[in-house]
Amino acid sequence: MLIRTDIDPNRRNVRPPFGEDLAEALARKVVGQPAAVTSIVPYLTMHKAGLAPEGRPVGVFLLLGPTGTGKTRTVEALAELIHGSAKNMIKVDCGEFQMEHEVAKLVGAPPGYLGHRETQPMLTQQKINGVASERSDLSLILFDEIEKAAPSMTRMLLGILDKAQLRLGDNNTVNFERTMIFLTSNLGAQAMQKQMGTPFGFEAVVHETEEQRCTAKRLEQIGLAAVRRRFSPEFVNRIDKVVTYKPLTNDDLAKILDHLLVEFQRLIDNRLGVRGFVLSLTPRGRKWLLKKGASQEYGARELKRTIHRHVIQPLAASVAKGTVRPGTIVRMDPREDKLVILPQAA
Numbered sequence: 064m065l066i067r068t069d070i071d072p073n074r075r076n077v078r079p080p081f082g083e084d085l086a087e088a089l090a091r092k093v094v095g096q097p098a099a100v101t102s103i104v105p106y107l108t109m110h111k112a113g114l115a116p117e118g119r120p121v122g123v124f125l126l127l128g129p130t131g132t133g134k135t136r137t138v139e140a141l142a143e144l145i146h147g148s149a150k151n152m153i154k155v156d157c158g159e160f161q162m163e164h165e166v167a168k169l170v171g172a173p174p175g176y177l178g179h180r181e182t183q184p185m186l187t188q189q190k191i192n193g194v195a196s197e198r199s200d201l202s203l204i205l206f207d208e209i210e211k212a213a214p215s216m217t218r219m220l221l222g223i224l225d226k227a228q229l230r231l232g233d234n235n236t237v238n239f240e241r242t243m244i245f246l247t248s249n250l251g252a253q254a255m256q257k258q259m260g261t262p263f264g265f266e267a268v269v270h271e272t273e274e275q276r277c278t279a280k281r282l283e284q285i286g287l288a289a290v291r292r293r294f295s296p297e298f299v300n301r302i303d304k305v306v307t308y309k310p311l312t313n314d315d316l317a318k319i320l321d322h323l324l325v326e327f328q329r330l331i332d333n334r335l336g337v338r339g340f341v342l343s344l345t346p347r348g349r350k351w352l353l354k355k356g357a358s359q360e361y362g363a364r365e366l367k368r369t370i371h372r373h374v375i376q377p378l379a380a381s382v383a384k385g386t387v388r389p390g391t392i393v394r395m396d397p398r399e400d401k402l403v404i405l406p407q408a409a
């Protein structure tokens with residue numbers, strides 16, 4: 064398989080897609096999670112049309128589900144599509160705000176308090192506007208692992224979700240009306256894992272079956288029940304959509320493998336320039352990687368690790384040794400428990 068990198072999704076100064084185009088583009092980037100696409104896109108369209116309600120964020124989404132299934136990737140993909148770069152978003156790791164006093168890192172300490180001058184709040188208007196772009200005025204904010212947040216942070220979030228406002232330590236008010244808020248959580252993940260049964264391997268599932276569809280519904284119920292146990296009804300009521308990510312099928316993983324290889328080829332092109340080469344996996348090599356990287360437990364994270372260990376690291380070693388000739392096609396094929404670079408024609 065040869066990899067094309069001439070289609071650059073990060074082109075700047077292009078009008079961002081919306082409506083069906085956006086849905087299609089998002090579905091291409093976030094594989095096998097149609098619920099995420101259909102839940103989020105209508106809110107973007109409402110904002111684009113100028114008809115999003117005032118006095119609240121454009122949309123508030125709670126993303127639930129097993130690890131490595133595309134929750135964080137969804138927000139990155141949206142940032143790529145509407146702003147041209149995955150970096151155009153604010154990510155708040157709620158795990159860093161487990162203690163009451165740590166919330167000051169987000170909003171800044173009040174005047175007169177210790178650290179007032181030193182603490183640069185994370186959520187200022189300037190920072191929020193800074194992740195919008197000339198292509199779109201919408202800022203994407205991700206609060207990761209909200210179940211870890213201290214109660215004062217949950218209260219703070221409630222204000223943002225409800226009135227689109229946040230009062231900073233210095234009394235300035237930040238407006239969140241032009242933001243889309245994503246909350247992710249592993250709540251219910253353990254119970255979901257149990258529901259999915261013992262992890263099964265590559266041979267077990269090739270296509271989505273009826274059984275898997277039922278599993279997805281069940282996972283949604285498990286996730287929601289866990290969220291209701293942890294958060295107050297007022298908090299849950301302010302969420303526009305709860306999206307449960309389903310375990311990835313092997314067809315999904317095959318598509319993700321192609322994405323990851325295109326991404327890696329782009330890195331080779333950008334970093335090595337004229338010293339670059341074209342990576343090509345033999346069909347057997349691709350199959351081998353998929354089998355080795357299939358995991359119900361870790362989703363695409365395991366696939367990423369497998370590519371790292373069996374493609375990127377050995378290739379990097381060959382490049383460092385100078386055994387890869389620039390401008391050539393480098394073919395990789397499995398031999399026993401690893402991938403090897405096939406000898407190149409002279």
Ligand SMILES: Nc1ncnc2c1ncn2[C@@H]1O[C@H](COP(=O)(O)OP(=O)(O)OP(=O)(O)O)[C@@H](O)[C@H]1O
Binds near residue numbers: 093130249362
């Ligand atoms: N549905 C998907 N479509 C495309 N790529 C995916 C998908 N799921 C996972 N990936 C790939 O795997 C990586 C890890 O996924 P991601 O960060 O979205 O996991 P997550 O669902 O947020 O998990 P966690 O709960 O551990 O944070 C992504 O960077 C991406 O490369």
Ligand SMILES: [Mg+2]
Binds near residue numbers: 136207247
């Ligand atoms: Mg994540």
